Amino acid sequence: MVTIRFQIPQFPTERKSNLPPEVDRWVETQVEDSIELRDLKYLVRRRWYELLKSIGNSEATPGLDEIELRWDGSNEPLTDTTQSTTGRHLLLVEPVTKYTIFFKTQATSGPLRVGDDDTVASLKKQVSEKTGVVNARWSVVDRTQEVELDDDNKSLKEYGVEDEDTLFFKFEGYSD
Numbered sequence: 001m002v003t004i005r006f007q008i009p010q011f012p013t014e015r016k017s018n019l020p021p022e023v024d025r026w027v028e029t030q031v032e033d034s035i036e037l038r039d040l041k042y043l044v045r046r047r048w049y050e051l052l053k054s055i056g057n058s059e060a061t062p063g064l065d066e067i068e069l070r071w072d073g074s075n076e077p078l079t080d081t082t083q084s085t086t087g088r089h090l091l092l093v094e095p096v097t098k099y100t101i102f103f104k105t106q107a108t109s110g111p112l113r114v115g116d117d118d119t120v121a122s123l124k125k126q127v128s129e130k131t132g133v134v135n136a137r138w139s140v141v142d143r144t145q146e147v148e149l150d151d152d153n154k155s156l157k158e159y160g161v162e163d164e165d166t167l168f169f170k171f172e173g174y175s176d
Helices: 037-054 120-131
Strands: 002-007 026-031 034-036 067-071 082-084 090-095 098-104 109-115 136-142 166-174
Touching: 026 037, 034 037, 037 067, 037 082, 037 090, 090 109, 109 120, 120 136, 120 166
Parallel strands: 002 090, 098 166
Antiparallel strands: 002 026, 034 082, 067 090, 098 109, 136 166
16 A cells, blocks of 8 residues: 545636635545556545535536546656556646646746646746746747737637647746
C-alpha cells in the first residue's frame, strides 16, 4: 500500500463542481502499489462526490470521462491501464478540458497546462509563477496564430488558443 495525495480542482470560472473556500480540497488516501487507472479515477470521483455531497451539491460531480490524472512532475495525462504508484505520492487531478501550450519568455520556456476557461490574466500569473518574477507585466502573442492577447479578461478560447500553440511573453516591467 502507498499513500497518495490529490487536490480536487477548482475551475477558474464559477461552476457547480467548485467547492467553497472553507472546504479543504486536499485528499490523502491509501492505494495498492499497482492500481487500474479506472479504479484510480473512480477513487478520485468518489472523493469529489463526497465533498460535494457534504455541501449539498453532489449532482455536480464530473463523470469519469471528465477527469484527467497526471503524476506530479509529468505533463502527460495517465493513459496506461495499470498505474504503478511506487515512488509516487502526489496525483494531479484536472478536468479533461485542459491541454498543453508552450510559453517562451526572453529567459525561459516550457509547457503549461491550460483550459478554455483560463483567462489571459490567469495565464500571465502562471508564467510569473514558473519564472519566479513577482509583479511582472507581460505582453502576450500567440506565435502559432500571430494574434496578440491584449485583453486580460478574455478567455483563451475567445482568442482561439489551441493545444500545442506557442505563446511568447515579453517582459514589460513591474506593476505597482
